[in-house]
Amino acid sequence: MAVVTNQEMAHNGVWVGTLALAPLFGGAPREVAEKIQSVDFDPTGQHLLITRDVEGRGRIEYPLGNVLYETKGHVSFARLSPDGTRIAFVDHPWVGDDRGAIAMLDLEGRVKTLTENWSSAQGLAWTPDGGEIWYTAASSGNARELRAVTPDGVRRSISGFPGMMLLFDISKDGRVLLCRDNI
Numbered sequence: 001m002a003v004v005t006n007q008e009m010a011h012n013g014v015w016v017g018t019l020a021l022a023p024l025f026g027g028a029p030r031e032v033a034e035k036i037q038s039v040d041f042d043p044t045g046q047h048l049l050i051t052r053d054v055e056g057r058g059r060i061e062y063p064l065g066n067v068l069y070e071t072k073g074h075v076s077f078a079r080l081s082p083d084g085t086r087i088a089f090v091d092h093p094w095v096g097d098d099r100g101a102i103a104m105l106d107l108e109g110r111v112k113t114l115t116e117n118w119s120s121a122q123g124l125a126w127t128p129d130g131g132e133i134w135y136t137a138a139s140s141g142n143a144r145e146l147r148a149v150t151p152d153g154v155r156r157s158i159s160g161f162p163g164m165m166l167l168f169d170i171s172k173d174g175r176v177l178l179c180r181d182n183i
Contacts, residue, residue, distance in 0.1 A: 014074065014096075016052065033064060038077065043084045051078045051089070058095070060087060060105065068109045076100075077124035077135075086151065088133040090121045098122055098142075102135050102149055114149045123167030128174060134158065136167045136178075146178065 008016060019036040020029035033050065040049040047063035058074035061067055069075065071091060076098075078089035085107060092100035100121040102114045118137035122144065125134050133151070136144040145160035146167060161180055168177040 014076065019048075019050065037074075040079050042080055043082060049078055049080050049087060051075050053095075056095075058092070060089060062087060062107070068107070069105050069111060073097075073100075077122065079124055079126055081126050082128060082130045086130075088124055088126060090124060090135070092121075093117065102133060102137070104133070104151055112151075112153075114151070114153045115155060120144055120164075123165070123178075125167055125170040125176075127170055128172050134167055134170060134176070136165045138164075146176075 014037055016035045016037050018031055019033045019039055020031045022029035035052050037051045042049065049060070049062040050064055051058070051060055053059065053074060058071045059067055060069040060075055060078050073091065073093040074095050076090045076092065078087055080087055087105040089103055089105065090100045091103040091113065092098065098120050099117055101117045102121065102124065103111055104114055105111050119140050120142040121135065121137040123136040127134060131150060132148045134146065134148045136146055138144045142164055143162070144165045146158040146165055147155065148158055149155045164181040166179050166181065168179065170176050
């Protein structure tokens with residue numbers, strides 16, 4: 001089990017902390033890395049994908065310690081595909097701003113931008129078959145809708161509600177964990 005402790009705000013809406021691993025059935029956590037923003041396990045549960053900022057640059061590391069991607073902006077919601085061969089993420093051109101595009105990275109570090117820059121992009125998950133990347137984004141303002149894009153860049157709108165939506169995950173049986181904020 002991965003646990004992020006000692007969290008502090010790095011910049012607008014981005015929290016960082018110390019990554020620790022703990023046995024699922026008890027035992028003390030073992031600290032692994034600091035200044036971690038997000039983490040995902042590979043399909044085998046053996047390797048970690050992390051995002052963090054280092055010396056003013058947003059970074060994706062996979063496995064932990066191997067830098068696959070860096071940007072002057074920041075990255076968020078990085079997730080491994082179900083087969084573990086690709087990484088989808090939100091690529092934000094500016095630190096502290098949630099404007100961004102959905103991008104995909106292969107394990108050799110080649111990046112492909114799949115969408116235009118959205119005015120607000122947060123939340124991302126792969127469908128169980130790896131055929132689509134679902135995400136929540138707004139074309140103007142911050143009223144994010146649920147959308148999808150294929151690894152080939154074919155886009156579609158799934159659903160929109162008043163307010164701001166945030167996608168957390170998609171289960172193996174296709175159920176979606178989503179929240180709707182009403183500020």
